[in-house]
Amino acid sequence: MSNKEHKLQEKKLVETIQQLKATQQQLRANNQQLQATEQQLRALNQQLEASNKELINSEYKLKTAESIANMGFLEWNFKSGNIIVSDSLRTLFGFTKDEPITSELLYTKVYPDDISLVQRNLERTLEEKKYHPVDYRINKQHGEIRWISTKAEVICDQNGEIVSLLAVYIDITNRKRMEESLKQSEDRLSKTLMAANDGMWDWNLKTNEVYFDPRYYAMAGYQVDEFPHRLEEFQKRIHPDDVDYVMGQAGKHLAGETERFTVEFRFKKKNNDWLWILGRGIIVERESSGKPLRFIGTHTDITQRKLTEIELNKLSTAVAQSPLIIAITDKKGVLQYVNARFTEITGYTTDEVIGKNPRILQSGEHSLQMYKELWKTVTSGEVWQGELCNKKKNGQLYWESASIAPVFDSRNKITNYMKISEDITEKKRALVELQKIEKLKSIGTLAGGIAHDFNNMLTGMYGYVTLAQKKLDSNHPAYQYLSEAEKSMDRATKLTNQLLTFSKGGEPVKKVTDLAGLLEETVRFDLSGSSIKPVFTFDQNLSHAEIDSGQIQQVFSNLTINAKQASSSGGCIYISGSNYAVREQEHPSLKPGNYVKIVFRDEGSGIAPENLTRIFDPFFTTKENGSGLGLATTYSIIKKHQGYVQVHSVEGAGTEFTIFLPASKNKNPLNSKVSGNHRIENRPSIKILIMDDEKIIREMAIEMLDSLGIIAESASNGEETLRIYREARGGKAPFDIIILDLTIKGGMGGKETVKEILKINPNEKVIVSSGYTRSVELNNFASLGFIAKIDKPYTLQKLEEVIFKVLR
Known part of the structure; x- marks a missing residue:
């Protein structure tokens, strides 16, 4: 092989x-990630096991509740035809434990006379896709008949x-048996009362004998039994002009044409003097064929009533x-009389309405059918009662609680109609405000609990x-992912803070604040980078207000963002602040006194009329990505500051929000800013004890403190905390700081634990932590x-800042 090769x-x-x-190196990194994932899976498995135990307990409670309430449940799948029933329903209907349940089998249990009722109700349900509650009878066992009430959800x-x-x-x-018994008792009582007023008579229609009680004789100046108990004796003492009328009315009642004889x-x-009598009676006994047998009634001396007609002018x-x-009309509904209060409220003069029909007051808020039902009621001789929205001469609407009754003559013929009503416009407004408050209260407990648990989870995530991030270089690709995750957690934190506004603990922590300065700072920040220009107008000596600046800043921010979103094409937002004095009975929702009036007005798209009454409802939104909490939070915050917020909007022409906040007599706003570098440096051997019932928070807090070079120990409840605290003091290695969770599920919380610690050492440095960030206890x-205090969720930086302040 060559040297080159x-x-x-x-x-x-x-x-x-x-x-x-x-x-x-990559395999080592992957192994670390797998270990972290394994830890998360273990935690999730523990949560799943706890949830399973809770489910089993809930099922047991449900069955117990069914047994106590004598009720049963049914699920009917219309696609498959399968019917699933609870064991308690099988017992209720007399089905065996393993007997298959079908619709046909259910119908066999329905009492024959009620089958058509049940069938019609089912047909109506299928047609309307809405179930209407119905009561009917079933045949259980051995001929036993039971009454059943059903309610269902489609x-x-x-x-x-x-x-x-x-x-x-x-x-x-x-319940049905008791109702029947009560009905019989009421019937007997009604008959007794009808026969107990003044002179009483009892006409036996078979024998034509009429019993007159002693009072009957006495009221006409006779001795008891001075004239025979015969119908003829009664008739010959009736005024000749009245005898045909009296006997004619009696005949109508006997023939079933009238409900009562009057x-x-x-x-x-x-x-030989004439006594004016009011005669009233009713048939109390009939044959099986319906033929009247017994006619009972009373005679009342109304002579004095005739004399009182002289007093009619008074x-x-x-x-x-x-x-x-x-207001009084004739029987055709034409106005004949109105009093001074009528003209005062409506703005019409007497001459403008006399001879006119009351429909001149109609506002268009009620349907034609409603007016038809009203007229049908009064023309049939009954009294109509209800609320009416009418229109004044100037076009302004007002509400009244009205009672409209027919006026009869002595022959029981309608001659007039009288309406007596009360202006309830302000009461209605107050009721709407009360309903808003109740709606906010109804979600308070739920919102507080959710936000608390959510803050606990966010604390672990933040940590x-x-x-x-501390272990990664800022240029590392994963660092950017973590930063984005932190931004998402910031948004989640803001959402939990809005939820906590609704909770009972979300009370403001107030201090005197310069509203003008807070307004300008908030609005300019929220509009930065947009094409919308803020225009401010403030009274020269605008009063300060005693407020929770964080909460009110949230209100200003919500209204600014709403105005910005509504003014997508640009333009101006006009913000004004002025001093305003509310007089006695001027405003139904505000006490008399001095207020700061703040107005936000935009030139945007406005709000649709059908949405105006709902914009302050929690979770109502018309925005694609809205949470529906912004204005609801605004309303809740202002109410908790004893203020008021109202809205006026014209679709296509913009919206105006007006806020009233109680003015403060103190002219010097407080400054609570703390300056300085919040770093823990050159402080060796700091030792901290953490108490929290959430394991993930304890572990995370120890990791965070360890990264700051702080020695940390943890405990899950107050009892364990006190034990560790005492051991540390006894071992001459006490803690510098103790951080306590305010609430511990099923154990001693921070409120009780700090009392015990301060008994041992009154100078101990104890910090409170909680997910209920707006609670009164946490703020005090x-x-x-x-x-x-340190609010959950908290970051490493926030934890370091709080520890620095305490040790400083």
């Missing part, structure tokens, strides 16, 4: 060795076709001055990403004995 072969050998070394596929029916069956037999007539007293004056809106950490 030898060198060439040697060169190839060197290259091969270098390639092998590179491959060996499940449809993406094409709107019914896939299955999920139903719950509840045994309501006892007449007004004159009755001769023993001294009553008319009272009506005219009533704070209620009163390991930060540690991984000093009152619990903590020296500082």
Whole structure:
């Protein structure tokens, strides 16, 4: 072999060795990644085992609840025809444990008289794709009849076709028996009450005998039994002009033409004076054929009522001055009378409405069918009650709670209609505000719990990403991936902070703040890089406000971003701040006092009318990538500051948000900025104890502290923390700082643990940590004995800053 060939072969050998070394390094890196993945899989497996135990426990609780409530469940798959039922439903219907359940088998259990009802309800469900609750009877065993109440949910596929029916069956037999018993008791009580008022009579239609009670005789000046108990004796004492009317009404009731017998007539007293009587009665007993047997009623002396007609002018004056809106029409619905309150509210004069139909007030907010039902109710002699949205003369809408009743003459004929109503416009507005508040409260607990758990997970993710970045050069390809992951976690953190705004713990931590400065800083930052120009207008002596600057900055940012997105073609956003005094009863949602009024107005696309009432609802959004939390968060924050936010928008012409915040009497805003380099340098042998019930957070925190050259130990609960703490003090190697998780599931949390530590050493440096970043306890950490706090999720840099401040 020549010397040249030898060198060439040697060169190839060197290259091969270098390639092998590179491959060996890559294999080591891959092995490290596999080990990390294995650790993650173990953690996931532990979570899966815990979830499985929880599922088994939930199934046991569900079966117990079914048994206690005497209910059963059914799932009917319309595609396959399969029907799956719970064991409790088999017991409810009397099916055996292994008996296959089919629709035909279910129908065999339905009481014969109720089969058509069940079938119609199923047909209606298939047609409307919506189940309507229904009660019916079933034949169980040995001829036993039970009442069943069913409720169900219809499940449809993406094409709107019914896939299955999920139903719950509840045994309501006892309730039905109680209802029947109550009905019988009410019937007996009704008959007793009808016969207990003033003079009572009882007409036996078979014998034509009429029983008159002692009071009946006395009210006409007779002794008991002074005239015979016969119908003829009653008839001959009726005024000649009234006898045909009275007996005619009685005949109509006996013939079933009227529900009750009611007449007004004159009755001769023993001294020949005429007594005005209100006669009322009802048939209480019939033959099997329906023929009346017994007719019972009462006679009431209404002579005095006739005398009170003299007082009608006084009553008319009272009506005219009533704070209620009163209007009277004739039987055709033409206005004949309106009181002063009517003209005050509507803006019409009396002359402008008399002789007109009340439809001049119609706003268009109600359907024609609603008005038809209203008219049908009152013309049938019934009272209509409800809420109406009407229109004033100037076009402004107002709401009223109204009662419209027919007015009858002595012959029971309708002569007029009277409407009595109250202006409830402000009450309606207040109710809408209350509903918004209740809606926010309803998701409070859920949001807080989700955000807390999410922050715990993010803490572990932040920590390991930060540690991984420290071990890589900034030019390494993986470093950029980790940076992008960190940005995603930042967005997730902002989302959890918005969720925490809704939780009960999301109360503001207030301090006096210069609103004008905060506004300008926030708006200019959010509009940087855009073509939209902010235009600011502030009162020269604009009041400060006592606010949580972080939360209010979030409000300003939300409104600025909304305006920017609505003004995609550019233009201006107008922001103004002014001092505003709210007077007594001026605003239903604000107490009287001084406020700072802030207005955001854009020249964008505006908001559609159908969306205006929903824009503050949590999770409502019209944006493709929106979370639906921005304006809901804004509303929640402002309410927690005892303020108010309202919106006015014209589609295509822009939107205006107005905020009211209570003004502060203090004119000197506080400055809480802390300057300095937050680095831990030249501080050897720092020792920290970490308590957290999440293993991943404990391990991550120890890794982070180790990267800072800090000795760290961990504990999972308060009891373990106290044991380690005491051992360290006894061994003359105490901890410099203790970091406690505020809440520990199923164990002693930070609140209780810090009390015990401070009993041992009142000067101990204890930091509180929690995923409930907006909780009142966390924001008032000093009152619990903590020296500082660190919100989850936290980065290595944030952890270092807090430790520096405590050790400084």
